[in-house]
Amino acid sequence: MDFSKGLMAASTKPLILSVLKRGDSYGYQIIQNVKKLTGGTLKWSDGMVYPVLHRMEKEGFITSEWQGKPGEKLRKYYSITERGKQELIVEKEQWNFLHGVLSKFWEQSLT
Amino acid sequence: MDFSKGLMAASTKPLILSVLKRGDSYGYQIIQNVKKLTGGTLKWSDGMVYPVLHRMEKEGFITSEWQGKPGEKLRKYYSITERGKQELIVEKEQWNFLHGVLSKFWEQSLT
DNA sequence: ATATTTACTTTGATTATCTATGTACATAAA
DNA sequence: TTTATGTACATAGATAATCAAAGTAAATAT
Numbered sequence: 001m002d003f004s005k006g007l008m009a010a011s012t013k014p015l016i017l018s019v020l021k022r023g024d025s026y027g028y029q030i031i032q033n034v035k036k037l038t039g040g041t042l043k044w045s046d047g048m049v050y051p052v053l054h055r056m057e058k059e060g061f062i063t064s065e066w067q068g069k070p071g072e073k074l075r076k077y078y079s080i081t082e083r084g085k086q087e088l089i090v091e092k093e094q095w096n097f098l099h100g101v102l103s104k105f106w107e108q109s110l111t
Numbered sequence: 112m113d114f115s116k117g118l119m120a121a122s123t124k125p126l127i128l129s130v131l132k133r134g135d136s137y138g139y140q141i142i143q144n145v146k147k148l149t150g151g152t153l154k155w156s157d158g159m160v161y162p163v164l165h166r167m168e169k170e171g172f173i174t175s176e177w178q179g180k181p182g183e184k185l186r187k188y189y190s191i192t193e194r195g196k197q198e199l200i201v202e203k204e205q206w207n208f209l210h211g212v213l214s215k216f217w218e219q220s221l222t
Numbered sequence: 223a224t225a226t227t228t229a230c231t232t233t234g235a236t237t238a239t240c241t242a243t244g245t246a247c248a249t250a251a252a
Numbered sequence: 253t254t255t256a257t258g259t260a261c262a263t264a265g266a267t268a269a270t271c272a273a274a275g276t277a278a279a280t281a282t
Contacts, residue, residue: 003205006124006269009239010117011209018216028260038212048240050262055238073247073260092217094114098122099210101149105129106203117238120270139229159271161230166269184229184278228279238269248259 001041012044012052014091020062020080021088027053027076053078061087112152123155123163125202131173131191132199138164138187164189172198 019030030053031044056062061084068074080088130141141164142155167173172195179185191199 001205001208004121004124004202005239006117006121007202007205007209010115010121011213013115013117014213015216018213021216026260037215041208042212045240045242046261047242047263050260051238051240054262071248075260091115091118092213094112094118095210095213097112097149097152098118099206101153102122102125102129102203102206104148105126105132116270137229156271156273157230158232158273162232162270165231182279186229224282226279226281229277231275233272233274235272236270239267241264241266243262243264245262246260249257251256252254 012049013056014088014095016049016052016056017061017080017084017088017091020078021085024077024079026078029075030078056084060084123160124167125199125206127160127163127167128172128191128195128199128202131189132196135188135190137189140186141189167195171195 015034016030019025019033025033027046027050031046031049034042034044053062053064057064057078060081062078062080064076064078066074067077126145127141130136130144136144138157138161142157142160145153145155164173164175168175168189171192173189173191175187175189177185178188
């Protein structure tokens with residue numbers, strides 16, 4: 001699927017927050033995770049995801065910490081914050097609201 | 112509701128196409144219509160909607176025609192094109208797909 | 223007369239998007 | 253050994269989207 005620009009972007013934030021709510025993770029893993037969870041449909045590029053993570057951290061929705069066992073590459077693990085959880089609730093409400101409005105149209109004329 | 116930027120933008124295109132699929136309309140009416148249909152939740156500004164209409168026309172999803180009965184203000188009526196209908200189908204698929212992915216997360220952890 | 227509503231337009235500062243490119247280490251293959 | 257591939261993160265920068273704000277102007281209501 002080739003997503004229209006706006007939608008793709010609008011989904012990254014809530015999806016990342018949802019992934020992190022399940023448990024801490026790092027950029028590369030989040031990308032693989034989302035790819036797997038969507039059966040390969042959502043293929044996020046790293047250059048697309050990392051800036052979003054940086055921004056979300058700056059906004060206080062997530063925090064980061066470098067971790068690495070000896071002999072392993074360093075990974076930047078992200079955790080969702082309380083503020084992030086609140087934000088996720090809001091985003092969820094907005095998604096559901098808009099989906100509801102659109103669904104109302106789409107139910108009526110079946111195309 | 113104070114929508115996060117991305118989402119609001121991502122919904123204008125499919126919503127406008129959905130409105131126009133019901134029947135021709137003009138900018139001002141579309142704004143009022145959406146406001147009414149969402150119980151006042153979605154309050155689009157004109158400066159936000161008109162440029163979107165112009166872009167969508169340039170992209171061939173809608174066409175416009177000035178109309179006005181004598182003694183009435185001229186209105187620019189927009190119609191959805193075949194290409195616009197196709198686009199709406201695609202947007203609908205994408206919305207449903209993403210909503211499905213997000214819903215899967217949101218079902219599991221009830222927050 | 224004056225204010226409000228209707229109706230459309232454009233500007234422009236700000237921000238977001240995402241491809242492309244770069245670094246660097248680890249591991250597997252040739 | 254050297255080459256390729258996979259892992260892991262970062263950022264620059266061209267392109268484009270966003271939306272408030274300000275403008276025009278006619279119609280209607282007060």
